Amino acid sequence: MIQTPYLLFLGDAQDGLAAKVAQGIKDWRPENAAGQFRLPDCNTSVGLPDLTLEEAKAAGARTLVIGVANRGGYISNAWKEVLVEALRMGFDLASGLHNLLRDEDELVAAARVNGRTLHDVRVPSVAYPIANGVKRSGKRCLAVGTDCSVGKMYTGLAMDAEMRKRGMKSTFRPTGQTGILITGGGVPLDAVIADFLAGAVEYLTPDNDDDHWDHIEGQGSLFHVSYSGVTMALVHGGQPDALVLCHEPTRAHMRGLPDYQQPALEQLRDTALHMARVANPACEVAGISVNTQHLSEAEAVAYLSDVEARMGLPTVDPFRHGAGRLVDALAQI
Amino acid sequence: MIQTPYLLFLGDAQDGLAAKVAQGIKDWRPENAAGQFRLPDCNTSVGLPDLTLEEAKAAGARTLVIGVANRGGYISNAWKEVLVEALRMGFDLASGLHNLLRDEDELVAAARVNGRTLHDVRVPSVAYPIANGVKRSGKRCLAVGTDCSVGKMYTGLAMDAEMRKRGMKSTFRPTGQTGILITGGGVPLDAVIADFLAGAVEYLTPDNDDDHWDHIEGQGSLFHVSYSGVTMALVHGGQPDALVLCHEPTRAHMRGLPDYQQPALEQLRDTALHMARVANPACEVAGISVNTQHLSEAEAVAYLSDVEARMGLPTVDPFRHGAGRLVDALAQI
Numbered sequence A, B: 001m002i003q004t005p006y007l008l009f010l011g012d013a014q015d016g017l018a019a020k021v022a023q024g025i026k027d028w029r030p031e032n033a034a035g036q037f038r039l040p041d042c043n044t045s046v047g048l049p050d051l052t053l054e055e056a057k058a059a060g061a062r063t064l065v066i067g068v069a070n071r072g073g074y075i076s077n078a079w080k081e082v083l084v085e086a087l088r089m090g091f092d093l094a095s096g097l098h099n100l101l102r103d104e105d106e107l108v109a110a111a112r113v114n115g116r117t118l119h120d121v122r123v124p125s126v127a128y129p130i131a132n133g134v135k136r137s138g139k140r141c142l143a144v145g146t147d148c149s150v151g152k153m154y155t156g157l158a159m160d161a162e163m164r165k166r167g168m169k170s171t172f173r174p175t176g177q178t179g180i181l182i183t184g185g186g187v188p189l190d191a192v193i194a195d196f197l198a199g200a201v202e203y204l205t206p207d208n209d210d211d212h213w214d215h216i217e218g219q220g221s222l223f224h225v226s227y228s229g230v231t232m233a234l235v236h237g238g239q240p241d242a243l244v245l246c247h248e249p250t251r252a253h254m255r256g257l258p259d260y261q262q263p264a265l266e267q268l269r270d271t272a273l274h275m276a277r278v279a280n281p282a283c284e285v286a287g288i289s290v291n292t293q294h295l296s297e298a299e300a301v302a303y304l305s306d307v308e309a310r311m312g313l314p315t316v317d318p319f320r321h322g323a324g325r326l327v328d329a330l331a332q333i
Helices: A020-028 A053-058 A077-088 A105-114 A152-165 A177-183 A194-204 A228-237 A265-279 A297-311 A324-331 B020-028 B053-058 B077-088 B105-114 B152-165 B177-183 B194-204 B228-237 B265-279 B297-311 B324-331
Strands: A006-011 A033-038 A063-066 A092-095 A118-120 A139-145 A169-173 A212-216 A242-247 A284-290 B006-011 B033-038 B063-066 B092-095 B118-120 B139-145 B169-173 B212-216 B242-247 B284-290
Touching: A006 A020, A006 A077, A020 A033, A020 A063, A020 A177, A033 A053, A053 A077, A063 A077, A077 A092, A077 A105, A105 A118, A139 A152, A139 A228, A139 A265, A152 A169, A152 A177, A152 A212, A152 A242, A152 A324, A169 A177, A194 A228, A194 B194, A194 B228, A228 A265, A228 B194, A228 B228, A242 A265, A242 A324, A265 A284, A265 A297, A265 B265, A284 A297, A284 A324, B006 B020, B006 B077, B020 B033, B020 B063, B020 B177, B033 B053, B053 B077, B063 B077, B077 B092, B077 B105, B105 B118, B139 B152, B139 B228, B139 B265, B152 B169, B152 B177, B152 B212, B152 B242, B152 B324, B169 B177, B194 B228, B228 B265, B242 B265, B242 B324, B265 B284, B265 B297, B284 B297, B284 B324
Parallel strands: A006 A033, A006 A063, A063 A092, A092 A118, A139 A212, A139 A242, A169 A212, A242 A284, B006 B033, B006 B063, B063 B092, B092 B118, B139 B212, B139 B242, B169 B212, B242 B284
Antiparallel strands: none
């Protein structure tokens, strides 16, 4: 686990998209974010107070989180100066960057001298077991998509937030670097060795209270040929009691695969449920989450209503209208 | 690729099961095996001439292959003496053991001094790409199982052997350490990082002549919750034109999973075909391969005949009756 609260490092981010990890932390776990740190040429903000390292330390921040995508794929000298100073002052560092903190000699040396930890959340830090398939207590919901990047993480975070607002027992279980940085822990599933994939999901979602819900962050799609193995491991390792189908209705083709079309929601429902029932015969499809960002409000409302009538399942865009109806459905399971 | 021919190291193997890798090489690629090397306390043989290192060298052997499972999970001093001497004499070493050659300092040093290669075939040696799903030329057959360890490798090797006997263009494509040692190359799929699983299968089965068949070694099962992610990546990365369903009819439960029952062959057929058609809409189920080792000949014949009538697909045990009818079916595709 990464120590909270964080100081969010925005570096020289030029726009909100570059700072989306920091934005995610601020949106979903504001209690984890003491403030933001920007370099002079940073052109965006996540709306938190700007703190110096000294001010963040005084405010109790324990980890400097790199909340920005870096340009050119390397950690610049301007960044490194701040990161080394943060280590010297007693902060841990956490990063989801493709190029690892642990590959930077200066950071490794400074961490060692100061007894600090470098968290590269893209890389597994645990020797996960092989899945044993034993039925676990507690309830689990898995978001499965017609495609990659259709809003599975957002849907899970929104259902978790709604449950906690209602006083229900709920945990979001991240399987990718952004989710791990938001919550401070999880499994970077796409970096796990094949034999341990489903075991890593079991590890992530252990026995729990009977009325506790894990919201497991979905990855890939059973219909995306590049990543379907990861999705399959989530469906079996997660033993979901409930599936939420996630969809983006304006895609011309599967993400990154020009020759492949998205499946219909009916096909996703049937396939995902069939496979999920191998691990949990009681699994049900609870609802549908549609990412309508490329539709107008009127188009979105019409589309959601059409899908709901056709599929007979509560159908929402949690970004526009909240996850309340999905949580209502889960509460019936 | 591992240099052939091999000298097969049986070490101190106490029975045929311990020497099954060596036996597989001798059975399927006798042209790869110059002879066997046994320590004084070895109690089994794969029926090849016993050669000293000098004799093997003179016979043209280029790699000493550890064709035996080691006891206690470590490489003993008695083994190491032979392995170091083999490196000194100019042999490469190849091993599918869980404990790696490259973790043994003496072997690493001897390989370096003598300019030899240590092949640990459990560990990927290639940075596999992410799968791109682009349609490849040539034909591919994938063995899929109701469970793990039901004869998928045997079935693929038998179909490949039968095709080559008939003068057809055919290659066996190994995805596990035994298959890799038998043929000299392949992908150790269970050790590949999740993001690259399907890409590794694409890499293993590249474009080929239109009338060439790849027989892709299956792994796991879509219905085995511990390993289904690996199987899914084979189904999508392999783009199979044909599936062969593999089954062992006497299992009380899924291998290693006492709470899980095997699916019916009908369920495997429908599920595997549905998923395979995502990557290759023309995919067909060509036949069924049953491992009848726990049935008498009469029981086996009756079982095969029942399944064939029920499923309407050629159904054989290739160990008992050869893979000819499966190849007949593939030749129609």
